[in-house]
Amino acid sequence: MTTVQMTPVPRSTVVAYRDDGPLSRAMGLLVAGQLPPLPPVVAGTFVTGVLLMIGVAGSDGLAVFAPAVTLLLAGPGSSHPHDGRFDWLVPPILRLIEYAFVAACGFAHETHPALIFLLLGALAFHHYDLVYRLRQRVYPPPWLATAGLGWDGRMMVVSLVALTGWLSGGYLLLALYLWGLFAWESLTCWLAGPRSGAEAADTGTQD
Template sequence: MTSVYLAPVPRSTVAAQRDDGPLAAAMGRLVLGQIPPLPPVIAAAFVTGALLLLGVTGADDFSVFAPAVVLLLAGAGSSHPHDGRLDWLVPPVLRLTEYGFVASLGFGRSVPPVLIALLIGAIAFHHYDLVHRLRQRVYPPSWLAAAGLGWDGRMLLIAFGGLLDLVPFVFAVLAVYLWGLFGWESLTAWLAAPGSGNAAADADVQE
């Protein structure tokens, strides 16, 4: 099988789609990959969703961190191979929870809708690009998840903005940073791998 990639091949494409940041990845290493990924993700997402419905993102104290901190429990399964029958559900659950948190905090703090759309758009672009690259075997570099802060880092940073009552500013800065980072890295990666899609397609045919 021929692979086209710019970085080491991930041991699990499902795990690579999680987009874990340093904190979530560290939690997974702490338990040595012994915890299945789906149960903690489902439990954490359920509690996080309940907190969002209760309106904690509108609080002006440390409770604004509650959804992000609770979802960190999902990091315990980050080092698992994600080889279970339903483990493919983990990335979309993390995606929806992060998007919901960003939207809830943004609308709850009267952030201009365009800023909310720009920030969620930057994150969604990265997630779409990540899935497409994994399919085409144009693998992202290992530093990208840390530079992009991961879902955990982004949520904590936005919550910190809520604590300081700087949500619009944080949304604007983070949107510009993420669009610049993900857009530049994606463009340079695809330009450095011309014909990667054809090569991957040929490899699939040969298999």
């Protein structure tokens, strides 16, 4: 008989929805959950939007600023329990920032649209899978956020490859890595997860 080891339930599903990487979680430890998460994220959205509007994504010397500013503002709030009335807005705002930065940076550097959508597709698949499994109480393993780099790590990687001028190759490698990681982990998790009551009843009847 195979025993499925269940991943511990996170203290807040809203925190899990954030998809924080090692950088953001490390900054959260510095403030020990004392910083409300929503105001800094809103500020990060405004600053990132301004930077993208003035062409920061297309400037090799300034491309790193958008994710760095977002990380500095939103990262410390990662350790907060997100139990405020409007704290549920934090994850979708982080998604908006990440997707907008990936798209803006790619198009500004004339990256082929197929590569941009390939990378965005990997992110969308992961976030959809994360939302669905949390609703079903099938929690992701703790190492997934680290291996997947988190929203913060992925934005930093994009900005760094933009600085090198190798954005097309960077987008391709990052997309292939994320698709392989997220698809493999999702498939193995759902196959190993507990079956529904109806499926278990059918198996018991056949036995």
